[in-house]
Amino acid sequence: MKRFQWGILVLLLWGSISSCGKMKDLEFLRVASFNFDNLGFSKSTVKMELAYYNPNNFSLRLKDAEFDIFLDDTKVGHSLQDTLIEIPARDTFYFPVKLEVDMGHVFQNLLGALTNKEVTIKAAGNCKVGKKGIFLPFPIKCETKQKIDFF
Secondary structure (H helix, E strand, O other): OOOHHHHHHHHHHHHHHHHOOOOOOOOEEEEEEEEEOOOOOOEEEEEEEEEEEEOOOOOEEEEEEEEEEEEEEEEEEEEOOOEEEOHHHHHHEEEEEEEEEEEHHHHHHOOOOOOOOHEEEHHHHHHEEEEEEEEEEEEEEEEEEEEOOOO
8 A cells, every 4th residue: 555655646746846847938920910900190009919839738827918019120119918818738829919109110110111022020028927826027029020012
C-alpha cells in the first residue's frame, strides 16, 4: 500500500513541476480585420482584430493591454484595452483593438506610402497575461508589412 501512495505522490509532484514550465511567447500571426469606426481630419478611431497563436499546452487570460501603433517608425496612435480575453491552449485567438489615431502623423507618412507601395505597421507596449488569478507583465510586440494599393 505504501508503494501505491508513493507512486501517486511522485506522479502528482511530476505533474506539478512539468505544468510550471516556462511559458512560451504568444505568436503574432496577422491583422485579421481593419475598419474605420470614426474618420476625422485630426483624430480617427480604428477597430481591428489581431490574430495570435498560443503555443502553450494551457489556456491563458489577457488583460490591461496598453500599446502604441507605429507606421514606418512614426507613432500614429495609442490603445488602452481593459477587457479580459480568454486565450485557448494551442489555438489561434483574436485580440480586438480600438485605436485612437492622430491623422496628422498618418498624413505625414502618406507620401512615403505612395512611393513605396508598402508600409511597416508596428505595435509596442505591455499587457498582463496569466491564469488562475495570477497575472504577469507581458510585452506586446508585433510588426507586419502592409501593401498599400490606392489605385
